[in-house]
Amino acid sequence: MKKQVKTAAVLFLLACVSMTSCNTSKKDNNNNMIEKVSFGKLPDGQETELYTLKNASGMEVKISNFGGTVVSWTAPNNKGVYEDVILGCDSVAGYVKGVPYFGALIGRFGNRIANGKFTLEGKEYTLAQNNGVNALHGGLKGFDKVLWTATPIEGEEPALKLTYTAKDGEEGYPGNLSVEVVYTLQKDNALKIDYKATTDKTTIINLTNHTYFNLNGNLDSDILEHEVTLNADKFLPVDKTLIPTGELKPVTGNVFDFLKSKKISAGINDTTDTQIKAGGGYDHCWVLTDSTKTLKSAATVYEPKSGRVLEVLTTEPAIQFYAGNFLNGTIKGKNGIIYKHRSGLCLETQHYPDSPNKPAFPSTVLKPNETYQTTTVYKFSVK
Ligand code: BGC
Secondary structure (H helix, E strand, O other), rough: HHHHHHHHHHHHHHHHHHOOOOOOEEOOOOEEEEEEEEEEEEOOEEEEEEEEEEEOOEEEEEEEEEEEOOOEEEEEOOOOOEEOEOOOOHHHHHHHHHHHOOEEEEEOEOOHHHHHHHEEEEEEEEEOOOOOOOEOOOOOOOOOOOOOOEEEEOOOOOOEEEEEEEOOOOOOOOEEEEEEEEEEOOOOOOOEEEEEEEEEEEEEOOEEOOOEEOOOOOOOOOOOEEEEEEEEEEEEEEHHHOOOOOOEEEEOOOOOOOOOOOHHHHOOOOOOOOHHHHHOOOOOEEOOOOOOOOEEEEEEEEEEEEEEEEEEEEOOOOEEEEOOOOOOOOOOOOHHEEEEEOOOOEEEOOOOOOOOHHOOOOOOOEEOOOOEEEEEEEEEEOO
16 A cells, blocks of 8 residues: 555656646745746647746746747836736747747847858858848747756746757857856846857857847837937947948937937937938947946836836947837737737847958857856846
């Protein structure tokens, strides 16, 4: 009898281990919670997971091992009400169906590479042209569409470690690239993202996160009245395929000046500006005034009605501010909400687009004896 009970217990445990739908939650010594549930199956039958990181003040960030995607994120308004402030889907099926990189980790190379070609150590590499004639965000199956290995980390602040090794030749890039990304939900309502990577062959790398924020707390609205500050005195003008021309243009005297806080609506529709025309609005890379690799403030977004403030700090030299210009009301997101034109904005910390073809831009080359390491922090507060 005793043996039967034991066997049943073992069987139950085994079933739990093999079923990712078996919820697990772990409370660490600081009362932080890391919970894991199923996020649904991929078309090939693989299970995906959704982890919830929760801090002591009540902020909740949900992250999937599919694409390392930040799926939802609650932040308090000026009345202390926590609401979801990012675009996303209810289950993995939505992401598989196709969304423009909602919340995802982007790699091996974030942003565009002209004509999907670059030369490294005398060898030409060809990538998929998945954005007109250009390569965008790591290719047809970039880091946003792969299954990462997730490990919750206990400690003073809840964290999730994600690892993935991209194979030599995967999506056309050279070198086996081992990537580690750690999301840490800090006590001060900030999500810190630490990126690390090593390679066994010289390669190129530009990792980022592609979360679409809408600080209204109502995702059925646009972000045009959000007030943005970018600590950047130059931006990169682009050609009609959104590839930088190579010029670093001062922001002073044009609609790209966000050195002082400004409503997005003030300049985004100014089609007398050739760059607004080219980008269909703001979809450009701003060069941070402080070019050091220290963690410095890159951007701040303020939404006056809710009082929410989002500050972005980074060790990276630049930030792509994309105002959701290509969202066109065809994607149904969480809770059945249709994501309208400009219902979310992205602040993608990174190196400059098309760096592999622009020797004057800061290098994005990673060699076998080096470690790629960057940090970005997204911090919420109220005003
Ligand atoms: C790019 C946009 C693009 C979006 C989604 C952004 O990083 O700058 O041009 O439409 O990603 O793909």
